[in-house]
Amino acid sequence: MLHVGTDKETGSERLLAAACALQAERPPVTITTRLLAKRAGVHHTLANYTHGGVAALLTAAFRREQTKFAVALPRMFAESAGALPLSPYQNFWRAYIYRALDGSVPNDGTAGEPIVMQAVDALGDRFPERDRSTHVTLAIAWWCLQVGALVFDRPLRLGLAIEPFDHGAVQRMAAELLTLLVNQALDPVPCGELAAAPVSAERPGAATGRKAAEARLVHAAIELLKERAEQGVSGRALAQRADVNYGLIHHYFGSKEAVFDAAFVQLHEAYVADMVAADTQRLAAPFSMRSHEPFLRIWAYRELADIATPPIDLKGMRLLLENILRRRNVERRTGQDFAEAQAHAYCSLALQLGWVVCRCDLQETVAADETDTLARLSAIARWFVAGDWR
Secondary structure: OOOOOOOOOOHHHHHHHHHHHHHOOOOHHHOOHHHHHHHHOOOOOHHHHHHOOHHHHHHHHHHHHHHHHHHHHHHHHHOOOOOOOOOOOHHHHHHHHHHHHOOOOOOOOOOOOOHHHHHHHHHHHHOOOOOHHHHHHHHHHHHHHHHHHHHOHHHHHHHOOOOHHHHHHHHHHHHHHHHHHHHHOOOOOOOOOOOOOOOOOOOOOOOOOHHHHHHHHHHHHHHHHOOOOHHHOOHHHHHHHHOOOOHHHHHHOOOHHHHHHHHHHHHHHHHHHHHOHHHOOHHHOOOHHHHHHHHHHHHHHHHHHOOOOOOOOOHHHHHHHHHHHHHHOOOOOOOHHHHHHHHHHHHHHHHHHHHHHHHHHHHHHHOOOHHHHHHHHHHHHHHHHHOOOO
8 A cells, every 4th residue: 555644644645645646546526525535534524624625635636646757847858868767756656647548527727737738848858940740740749648558567568578677778768769869850741641530430239129129228337437547437337328227237247347248259359359369460650559549548548457357369569660670671570670679669669658648638629620639649650660751
């Protein structure tokens, strides 16, 4: 359990520390006044007395962690990174991602200026000669790459065959590539070609019977995953969205969690069929995975919360690595050249995965045209793969 304060601290301070810790462990919608009070070792009425309620307390806690990070942010762009700059700030980045995945948290500006806009300003101070659109693109890429790397580190290690003893070296190379991108990107960042637009899944028909009810529950789970983290969805909300009796969840699936497992499997199958069908890996076309946002969001949430998932086919990652190895004429599966290829694939994939996790928040924050933003990010993703801007 994370430290939440000493006996000498006031109840308000202990509540704030507990809120910082809990937001790094679970989505805000699941944090109750009693849970906070138990972690802080105070009476449950204190949260209302000191902060006006749990929502205000969580916002204050998030603002505190964000401020700590923001103070150090300008230095991050001025130094050569030996590690991903975001990684030491666990309470901040984990809380941010839980909030990004939990659509029930309003983005009303109460948590202070968004960190990406602070990054835009820091880049503007360091590179005043650059166009602001370049600062915006690089700030988004800088943020998304780190989010993707931190959340999906385990599958990235597995998919790119990164051995445990090489993991630290590959991550250091990834951090160096991120620094290189910020320092040497073209101004303005060019636009790359985007993959085809996503295709929406069809809603199950209104047929009766068990199969139809099961399909409607799974489809409802998929739709709800576009809005919030699965842990924040009650069984009754799931049944209401599916327009079925609540009791059918347990009668047909055994639990709400089993419905989300079934949704995960269905989404994963569609993802694999699209990304690596007939050995044609679409991951080489940057941001083609955006058409599978519900799957990637539930995957991100389960990775973040350390919830077991059904087996994931990581063939697309392996194919992307093979693509880079062919480009660089690297044959050995060990050594510096191989590790560098792994780092380039790691960065390209992490950027794309991080965008899916942060997309809604970033679009609201930056208020830029999404197609233009994606086109520029796709050029960066290709830069990681090819090593140049061609």
